[in-house]
Amino acid sequence: MFRLNLKIALRNLWRNKGFTLINLGGLAIGLASCMVLLLYVAYEYGYDKQFTDYDKTYVVYNNSIANGKTFSWAWTPGKMADQVKEKIPGVVYAAQSSYPHPLLIEHDARKLRAKGVFVGADFLKILDYKFISGQPKQPLEGLNSVILTKTLAEKLFGGEDPINKVVKLDNNDLLNVEAVIEDVPANSSVKFDYLMSWALYEKREPWVKNSPFGNNICLTLVQLQNPDQLAEANAAIRYIYQRNDKDVTNEGFLHPFAKWHLYGEFANGKSIGGKIDQLKIFLMLAFCILLIACVNFMNLSTARSEKRAKEVGVRKAIGSSRKSLIGQFMLESVLLTLIGTILAFVLAEISLPYFNNLLGINLVIEYQNWKFWFGLLVLITFTGLLAGSYPAIYLSSFEPVKVIKGFSAKVGSSVSIRKILVVFQFIFAVCLIICTIVIYQQLSYIKNKPIGYDKGNLIQIAVQGNLKDPKKAALLKEELLKSGAAASVSTFSMDISEGGNNTSDITWQGKNPKEKSLFNFGAIGTDFTRTIGTELISGREFSAQFPNDTNSVLLNEAAVKMIGFKDPIGKIVKWGTSDNTVVGVVKDFVMESAYQKVAPMIFYAGIKDGLEVILVRLNTTKNISSSLSDIDNIVKRIEPNFPVDRKFVDESFEVKFQNEKLLGTLSNWFGGFAIFISCLGLLGLALFMAEQRKKEISIRKVLGASTANILTLLNKDFIKLVAIANLIAFPLAYIIINKWLSGYEYRISVSALPFIVAISLSVIIAILTVSVQSVKVAKANPIDALKYE
Template identity: 40%
Template structure:
């Protein structure tokens, strides 16, 4: 009966085997006879290949009615049947992709772009979520912080009094495995022979290497026992000693103190707070260098130190935090109780993404951007899936007959759904491979914009598991609607030629296009508002002149000890017009103080103001803008007991005539001699805090230079460096331009703005790809109509309008939906800034017009191309 497939006179053997396995025995001979007869006629008439495929279709038509007539046996033919079906699905899918090249390109490239965006965002989120996770005790480490009530609100401080570490160890020792006091990161220069490098590191207590989980390359973790020791990061040790073994080598610290290298540790990963800790010096050395720290009259009143803890293995973080809540309150003087200090633990797991506090409550931080980009990634991928759905359903009429024939010969809906899902999964497979290429190409640019150093995790099995799972889900989502829609066609209507998709069939496509452009317009509006807010803050008056202002943080007191000589020499060379000293930088607050009193002050009000000590030439150097009064002067001996205050301080204190008013500070009376405009020292997005300046001799932390505008910046800096070498030999000359430092304050917002712009551009691109495909299909579908209209006198403009108006209406609907959504989200985002721009109507108008222009440009190519087609050819088209 069944013959060899190589013999043209016989049908394929495997098809007969399927028939034998499925059909009831008493019907098999009759069915095979009829099928073989048809095969012979088809073979003579159409050739063997066509007859072979018709035979396979005929066999499949008989399988369903008779499959249930006998109980299946677990023969290998089951897997053979599955293989045949999958093979057929694959062949059909490939043929459809090759036949419809433009359609296939738009689907594959659009999905690849969406998947690439999702992958980039996934890598970014992975990096953000992995901060500090290098430490195996990640969930048991915390920083000790405190809430205090100042100026009528609760402020959260990261700094602690010096005795806090010892009290936690002695009174709560069983709750902690490690308690470590640390300084803030400090710049120091290290010298070995004739080699000097300036790096950042910390003074820390001896348990620091254990708490930080340092991996030792050389030496041991207990290398901080000796005060005259130092531990170096691997990169620092290599920079100083090259390939030599640094252990027990002597380093000179700032040309004064000799310390011995006792350990070298692996560089702490970049996504950690400790990544810039290039060296660790024992805390005892800090006490030796600063004798005043051990002789403070009120050690609990000065908050300038960091305390890290690792809780005991059997303890709960929240429970321990509650136990130490009253530690500071129990040790401060009664008159300081009005500050209401409350100590708590801020877990390492929240350092990066939950770092912001308002009124003593953690309000989030970086986690907002994780959610933001997560949503953007989801919606951009959704846009790509919508393209697939739209183009697949738009071409439904082209495949309606195929579906009808398949159903007529016995295909059930489940098989059709499986076929269309297999096609979408094939497209997704190609798109996934292309997306990996796109990500690899885009990643360097993305890293530069995001400020990261991410790589594709090629060797990470979780990455591949998530990527493959993610691709399958994408394929199922993108293929779900076409599969369900196409498989629902009624074969009788399709094969009779009475099937029409109808006007309602286009409604889902229109809804999906509206969704696409709603997302795109929302992103455009959001991008404009973000950059407008940045520009608004940049244009805010800063209260001083940043132009040609240079700041230096001296690492020794050499310049301070010869300040007048240095100043006169630099002015005589013409390098600077003025210079001064201060206890704090121009672009940050280093010190705040309480204990102030003035006439009319509420006795129950606890206040805390930024205070900066400056030299007499400071105001002239930085360009203070006086509202009232005068600057400090060496001509007035009483200026050592005087304040220059800002407008915010006048307003907060309620001083109607501030000049001459007396302010009491730590039992000493200061006279207000000047009021200056508010200086933007901290965040340009927030209100300026009440600030006070006094003239004192303890202001040697920073030196500010006003470069001479008559000389080039390079020439002036060179002269300053020469003078610096003269008075501070062997000390590195490190300086920064104030305007560059100020611009860093916009870094995070600018980075977010650039990323949102990047994703918005991709969203628009993906939406336009889909629009281009739909316009192409519609132009093809209406070829005859266009030809008839041209014959009857329609112009190119008439035809362009005809083909474009539907898309214009969809974009208008999208704009009407996107505008209130964008306003709601961006209005809420702006509320976190005290100093913020308004959301103007023109932003929405410009975004809507831009989206409309982009959509029209996309559609116009196909519309004009169709309108210019020769009507004779159009009317001949079948």
């Protein structure tokens, strides 16, 4: 029986090539879109779950109440790991880790700047990376040991065995390669190219060893014996700061390592979501696109009801049961879905390189993974059964006597259901159009909002080797200005496009001692405001004319507002035990999030320390390429042992908008697919309606109706459906976009424009789609429909 049904199904699909191609196209695009989105969701959901005991692993966070808010950070003191392991019940391993920083590593003539991380002894027990060679019993036990990732080992040693070979770090420390591990997975929150011991970090940076418990400088990872011990461990770790330093009011807590990437946003000390919210949108988008592809199949299948009616009547007359007919139609549906899946694979493989380039990741279809095939089987079965369910039930319900005598299907009920399905498709399409426009408007608003400084033609050069010497840095500044390549040069203690350090150890006259105030801080060089192109509101900046500015500070506008100084110049702010005189006020400028308010910031003179980057304002009167070449040559001349590491600030700043750009781009693409598939559904309904009203249209033509009259008549019904879809979609879209925008302190007001564009596009698309079929029906010879009457 199955073999016979399969033959009938193949024959029907082959005989109706146009129907088959339209249906296959809709299903293939829907399935391909769903596949790509699910691959991305699976990739993101798999973050930090590559390790054996990821479910027992936690990141130590701390809550700090300041400025009337609770801040939550994964930054902890260097001594946190030892304290946790010793004092917190249920802890098996605890290890500190520095945040990755590009350092020069070399072997023979090969020199590379790669991300190095200093870690505690338990780090590789918590995160069990796969060892390729040289697995030691106690990894990184030696002060001068290093473990390389596979790719870095190949770059430094080629085909040579690196074990027990020596590499040089920053032209200073000689390190022995004791092991090579697999590359860090792309979907891992802890990224590095090589690992070194925490003891080496303390040797290189002596302040680290004696750093007080209130100084949060590193990441701390913890592994418990059992996840059930989390509540007990959290209760014990809550006041760990106060037990080690009574003046520190921070509270500690453990955040699941597997949730670190997806649930990275906090409010009032509690996790409120993060990347997971975006994944939920993509997951909903994936299944909605698949659902409208299934709706298409239903519409197009039932549009052929008259052609299949007599077949059903004959088969019922010779003894076929309704159950067997349902099986026949369901088999056709699953078969079409199977063919559509093969086409979807082709489309997915073609599109993956583009999406990988867009997302900056490497999504692949894991054909060798049984979970993939099981998931695919579920998807095919679900799609086939869902798409074929309504056509199978509807077509198998025809009464044999009536359909053999002459087709008279129950038009009202079927059309009503089909109209509801088309309305659903357009509700989804309209919501997508509105949301995409709002995302674009919000992104444009933030990108074009003044950030407080001029990021164009501004570059920053990483301070390495000799450049850490203030005299060498001063010489570099002199040479750059003399060359004419630079219009202005200064220094900064951090990447200007990233967040920096913060402190709550700032007091002033009149401050409430019970209130904690948090300030970002950074060391700046002379001519800082002129170099970055910001405005000096009042006072002066640090300059060569004032060499004794060691106890002078600048404040930004947010800091002045927090302190409450009406005339801040000359006022004293106490930083720890040091009295500092305010000599200038700088306009607020964006460093961290472009979506949030600028944090209060205090600047001190980076005369003897604090050099991390050299900021260079390019001379716009000279050719940029030749200026960059001159800058590179000057830097190499002063520091020949390190490769020049420079980047444009505006390029770094663009990274801040990565999530929103990704959301907007994917919404554009998959929204377009959804609209295209919805048009196929509308075409299906137009085919059905034209089939049902063929005689009516013929009679109207005989009585003198023009082609324009017929087109108006047919399009009017569909315009009503699109109008209903818009009326339902508008409030839904408004709720969705308002919830999304509420996460930003700086946001646009929702205007009427997205809604006007959405209704205009949906109506135009509907008219064009329906007219394709309507013109054909309107121009048909009425005799063909009436000759048997």
